[in-house]
Amino acid sequence: MKKQTKELSESSRFYRLIQKVTTRLVGARGEEIDSAVDDCLARMGEHFGVESVSLGGISKSGNLTPALRVWGRLPPRDKSLAVDPPPGPKMAAQFCRKGSFVYSRLEDLDEFPQYREHTRRMGVVAAVFWVHRDLGSHVEGMAISSTNPKVWPDDIVERLGVVGEVLYNALHRRRADLALQRSHDEIRRLKDHLEAENLTLREEIRTSFEDSDLIGKSHTFKIVLHQVDQVGPTDSTVLILGETGTGKGLIARRIHQKSGRKDRPLVTVNCAALPATLIESELFGHEKGAFTGAVARKIGRFELADGGTIFLDEIGDLPLELQAKLLRILQDYEFERLGSSTTRTVDTRVIAATNRDLGPMIEQGGFRADLYYRLGVFPIRIPSLRERRSDIPLLVWFFITNLQTRLGKTIEAVSPQAMDALTSYDWPGNVRELRNVVERAMILSQGARLQLDEAFPGYHRTTRISGGTREQQSENLEDAQRAHIIRVLEDCGWKVRGKDGAAERLGLKRTTLQSRMKKLGIRRPTA
Numbered sequence: 001m002k003k004q005t006k007e008l009s010e011s012s013r014f015y016r017l018i019q020k021v022t023t024r025l026v027g028a029r030g031e032e033i034d035s036a037v038d039d040c041l042a043r044m045g046e047h048f049g050v051e052s053v054s055l056g057g058i059s060k061s062g063n064l065t066p067a068l069r070v071w072g073r074l075p076p077r078d079k080s081l082a083v084d085p086p087p088g089p090k091m092a093a094q095f096c097r098k099g100s101f102v103y104s105r106l107e108d109l110d111e112f113p114q115y116r117e118h119t120r121r122m123g124v125v126a127a128v129f130w131v132h133r134d135l136g137s138h139v140e141g142m143a144i145s146s147t148n149p150k151v152w153p154d155d156i157v158e159r160l161g162v163v164g165e166v167l168y169n170a171l172h173r174r175r176a177d178l179a180l181q182r183s184h185d186e187i188r189r190l191k192d193h194l195e196a197e198n199l200t201l202r203e204e205i206r207t208s209f210e211d212s213d214l215i216g217k218s219h220t221f222k223i224v225l226h227q228v229d230q231v232g233p234t235d236s237t238v239l240i241l242g243e244t245g246t247g248k249g250l251i252a253r254r255i256h257q258k259s260g261r262k263d264r265p266l267v268t269v270n271c272a273a274l275p276a277t278l279i280e281s282e283l284f285g286h287e288k289g290a291f292t293g294a295v296a297r298k299i300g301r302f303e304l305a306d307g308g309t310i311f312l313d314e315i316g317d318l319p320l321e322l323q324a325k326l327l328r329i330l331q332d333y334e335f336e337r338l339g340s341s342t343t344r345t346v347d348t349r350v351i352a353a354t355n356r357d358l359g360p361m362i363e364q365g366g367f368r369a370d371l372y373y374r375l376g377v378f379p380i381r382i383p384s385l386r387e388r389r390s391d392i393p394l395l396v397w398f399f400i401t402n403l404q405t406r407l408g409k410t411i412e413a414v415s416p417q418a419m420d421a422l423t424s425y426d427w428p429g430n431v432r433e434l435r436n437v438v439e440r441a442m443i444l445s446q447g448a449r450l451q452l453d454e455a456f457p458g459y460h461r462t463t464r465i466s467g468g469t470r471e472q473q474s475e476n477l478e479d480a481q482r483a484h485i486i487r488v489l490e491d492c493g494w495k496v497r498g499k500d501g502a503a504e505r506l507g508l509k510r511t512t513l514q515s516r517m518k519k520l521g522i523r524r525p526t527a
Helices: 002-026 031-048 091-099 111-122 154-207 219-233 247-256 276-284 320-332 358-363 369-375 390-406 416-424 432-442 477-491 502-506 510-520
Strands: 052-059 062-070 098-104 126-134 138-146 238-243 266-270 310-313 334-336 343-345 347-352 378-381
Touching: 002 031, 002 062, 002 154, 031 052, 031 154, 052 126, 052 154, 052 432, 062 138, 091 390, 098 154, 126 154, 138 154, 154 390, 219 247, 219 369, 238 247, 238 432, 247 347, 266 276, 266 320, 320 334, 320 369, 390 416, 390 432, 390 477, 416 432, 477 502, 477 510, 502 510
Parallel strands: 238 347, 238 378, 266 310, 310 347
Antiparallel strands: 052 062, 052 138, 098 126, 126 138, 334 343
8 A cells, every 4th residue: 555655656746747847848949948958857867866867869770879968977978888789670679669668677688788788887777768759770769867776667657758758849849949040040141131232232323423434545544444354354353543533433343344243243332431440340240239339230341242342442541450351351251240250251352442652651551561462463553634634525525415414404515715724724633523523514504505614723724815705825836836745645645656656646756756855845744
């Protein structure tokens, strides 16, 4: 009677344990499942007074497989605990046939001497293994192991199946949650990337000039276009040098369009327009919480330009501390987001541009020499507008044609006086300044003839005769000859000798032209 009462009490205690285990696991989600399973294994170990409770498996050859979750004080499993020789499929078949494998002492394993020796070396003399499912190469289930002989009542073994089902269902749910989370993370990554790419494309469309083509027939400008044609189809890094307003952005866009990356984004970053505190995040991105105000993860411009091209405008204004990180990307194509230790790899072509003289900056320590040499794989220098004055009439009419519709005006003529004033001006702002001057002149012009604003610096450089319809130009032969030679030299990019040189165009010998240049005081401008 006392024995039955004890068994009922033991059964009742185990039943209450099952209730607690089931209640906690049913409502657990995500990371809570791992801790809930570990807690349940510990409760069962304490309940039975054993040394180990684990969720794992055994191969069809009889060797233990790595445990999924384990609680206990037994030594870690290693290769020395492998069953050698394995007991073979007989024991595994018994596992699958009965749904459980129970022994209360080592003598119960006399039928499987190899496995008996294996458990003895493990220090286990009694155990119960409940089979959850047969996976072909092995079976998985729950094992309770004791270092002392122990009797396992049949009802306890039977109810272990209930606990095992609950535990494994929780683990399967955890796996599903992890797979779902990975899918959500991937979808979010693709969504963030798509949104960022769309934003960049909209920005590109917004900032694209209507006059997005490159206009010019002068020799110096043809050299630039030829260089673009040469480097465009490659993946080489390009450094574009030139004064402000010369069209460095247009050259970068043309290089991208001629490359194999033309169907991928061209991402533009103005290094001078971004605060030093934000430019690192802009280039490389950041994780949520990386710094104050980082309320969400952000993809950087390099990651956004993966497979495409990134245009780093005004690279000379990049802070010195970020130049090392840029050098690393150029060398290894690797970077980390702010707030993340994960190294990311990108395939991005770099085009950089600056209106600054980097040589003195390197000498003064304001720009890294190694970065300069890495960027300067293929330098392209864009000539200033005063170095290609023969292109000014073409540009003037190009701007007029493209601005007429937007301004609602029709310009049919540009007076010789206005064109001469535009051509003779030095244009410190280059093509951008020329475009602004033409637009202002079109706004102020009352008829179909372009009239320059009197505020234009070159407006008063000529002397007007009564009526203001014509300009007086010097009738001195030397002045006219000097002006003509300078115009031809500028059109040739100050090339004197050889094919398409100024001497050939003027029909003079090289020595004769050089002699006249010396006599007329003609020297190539230094700026």
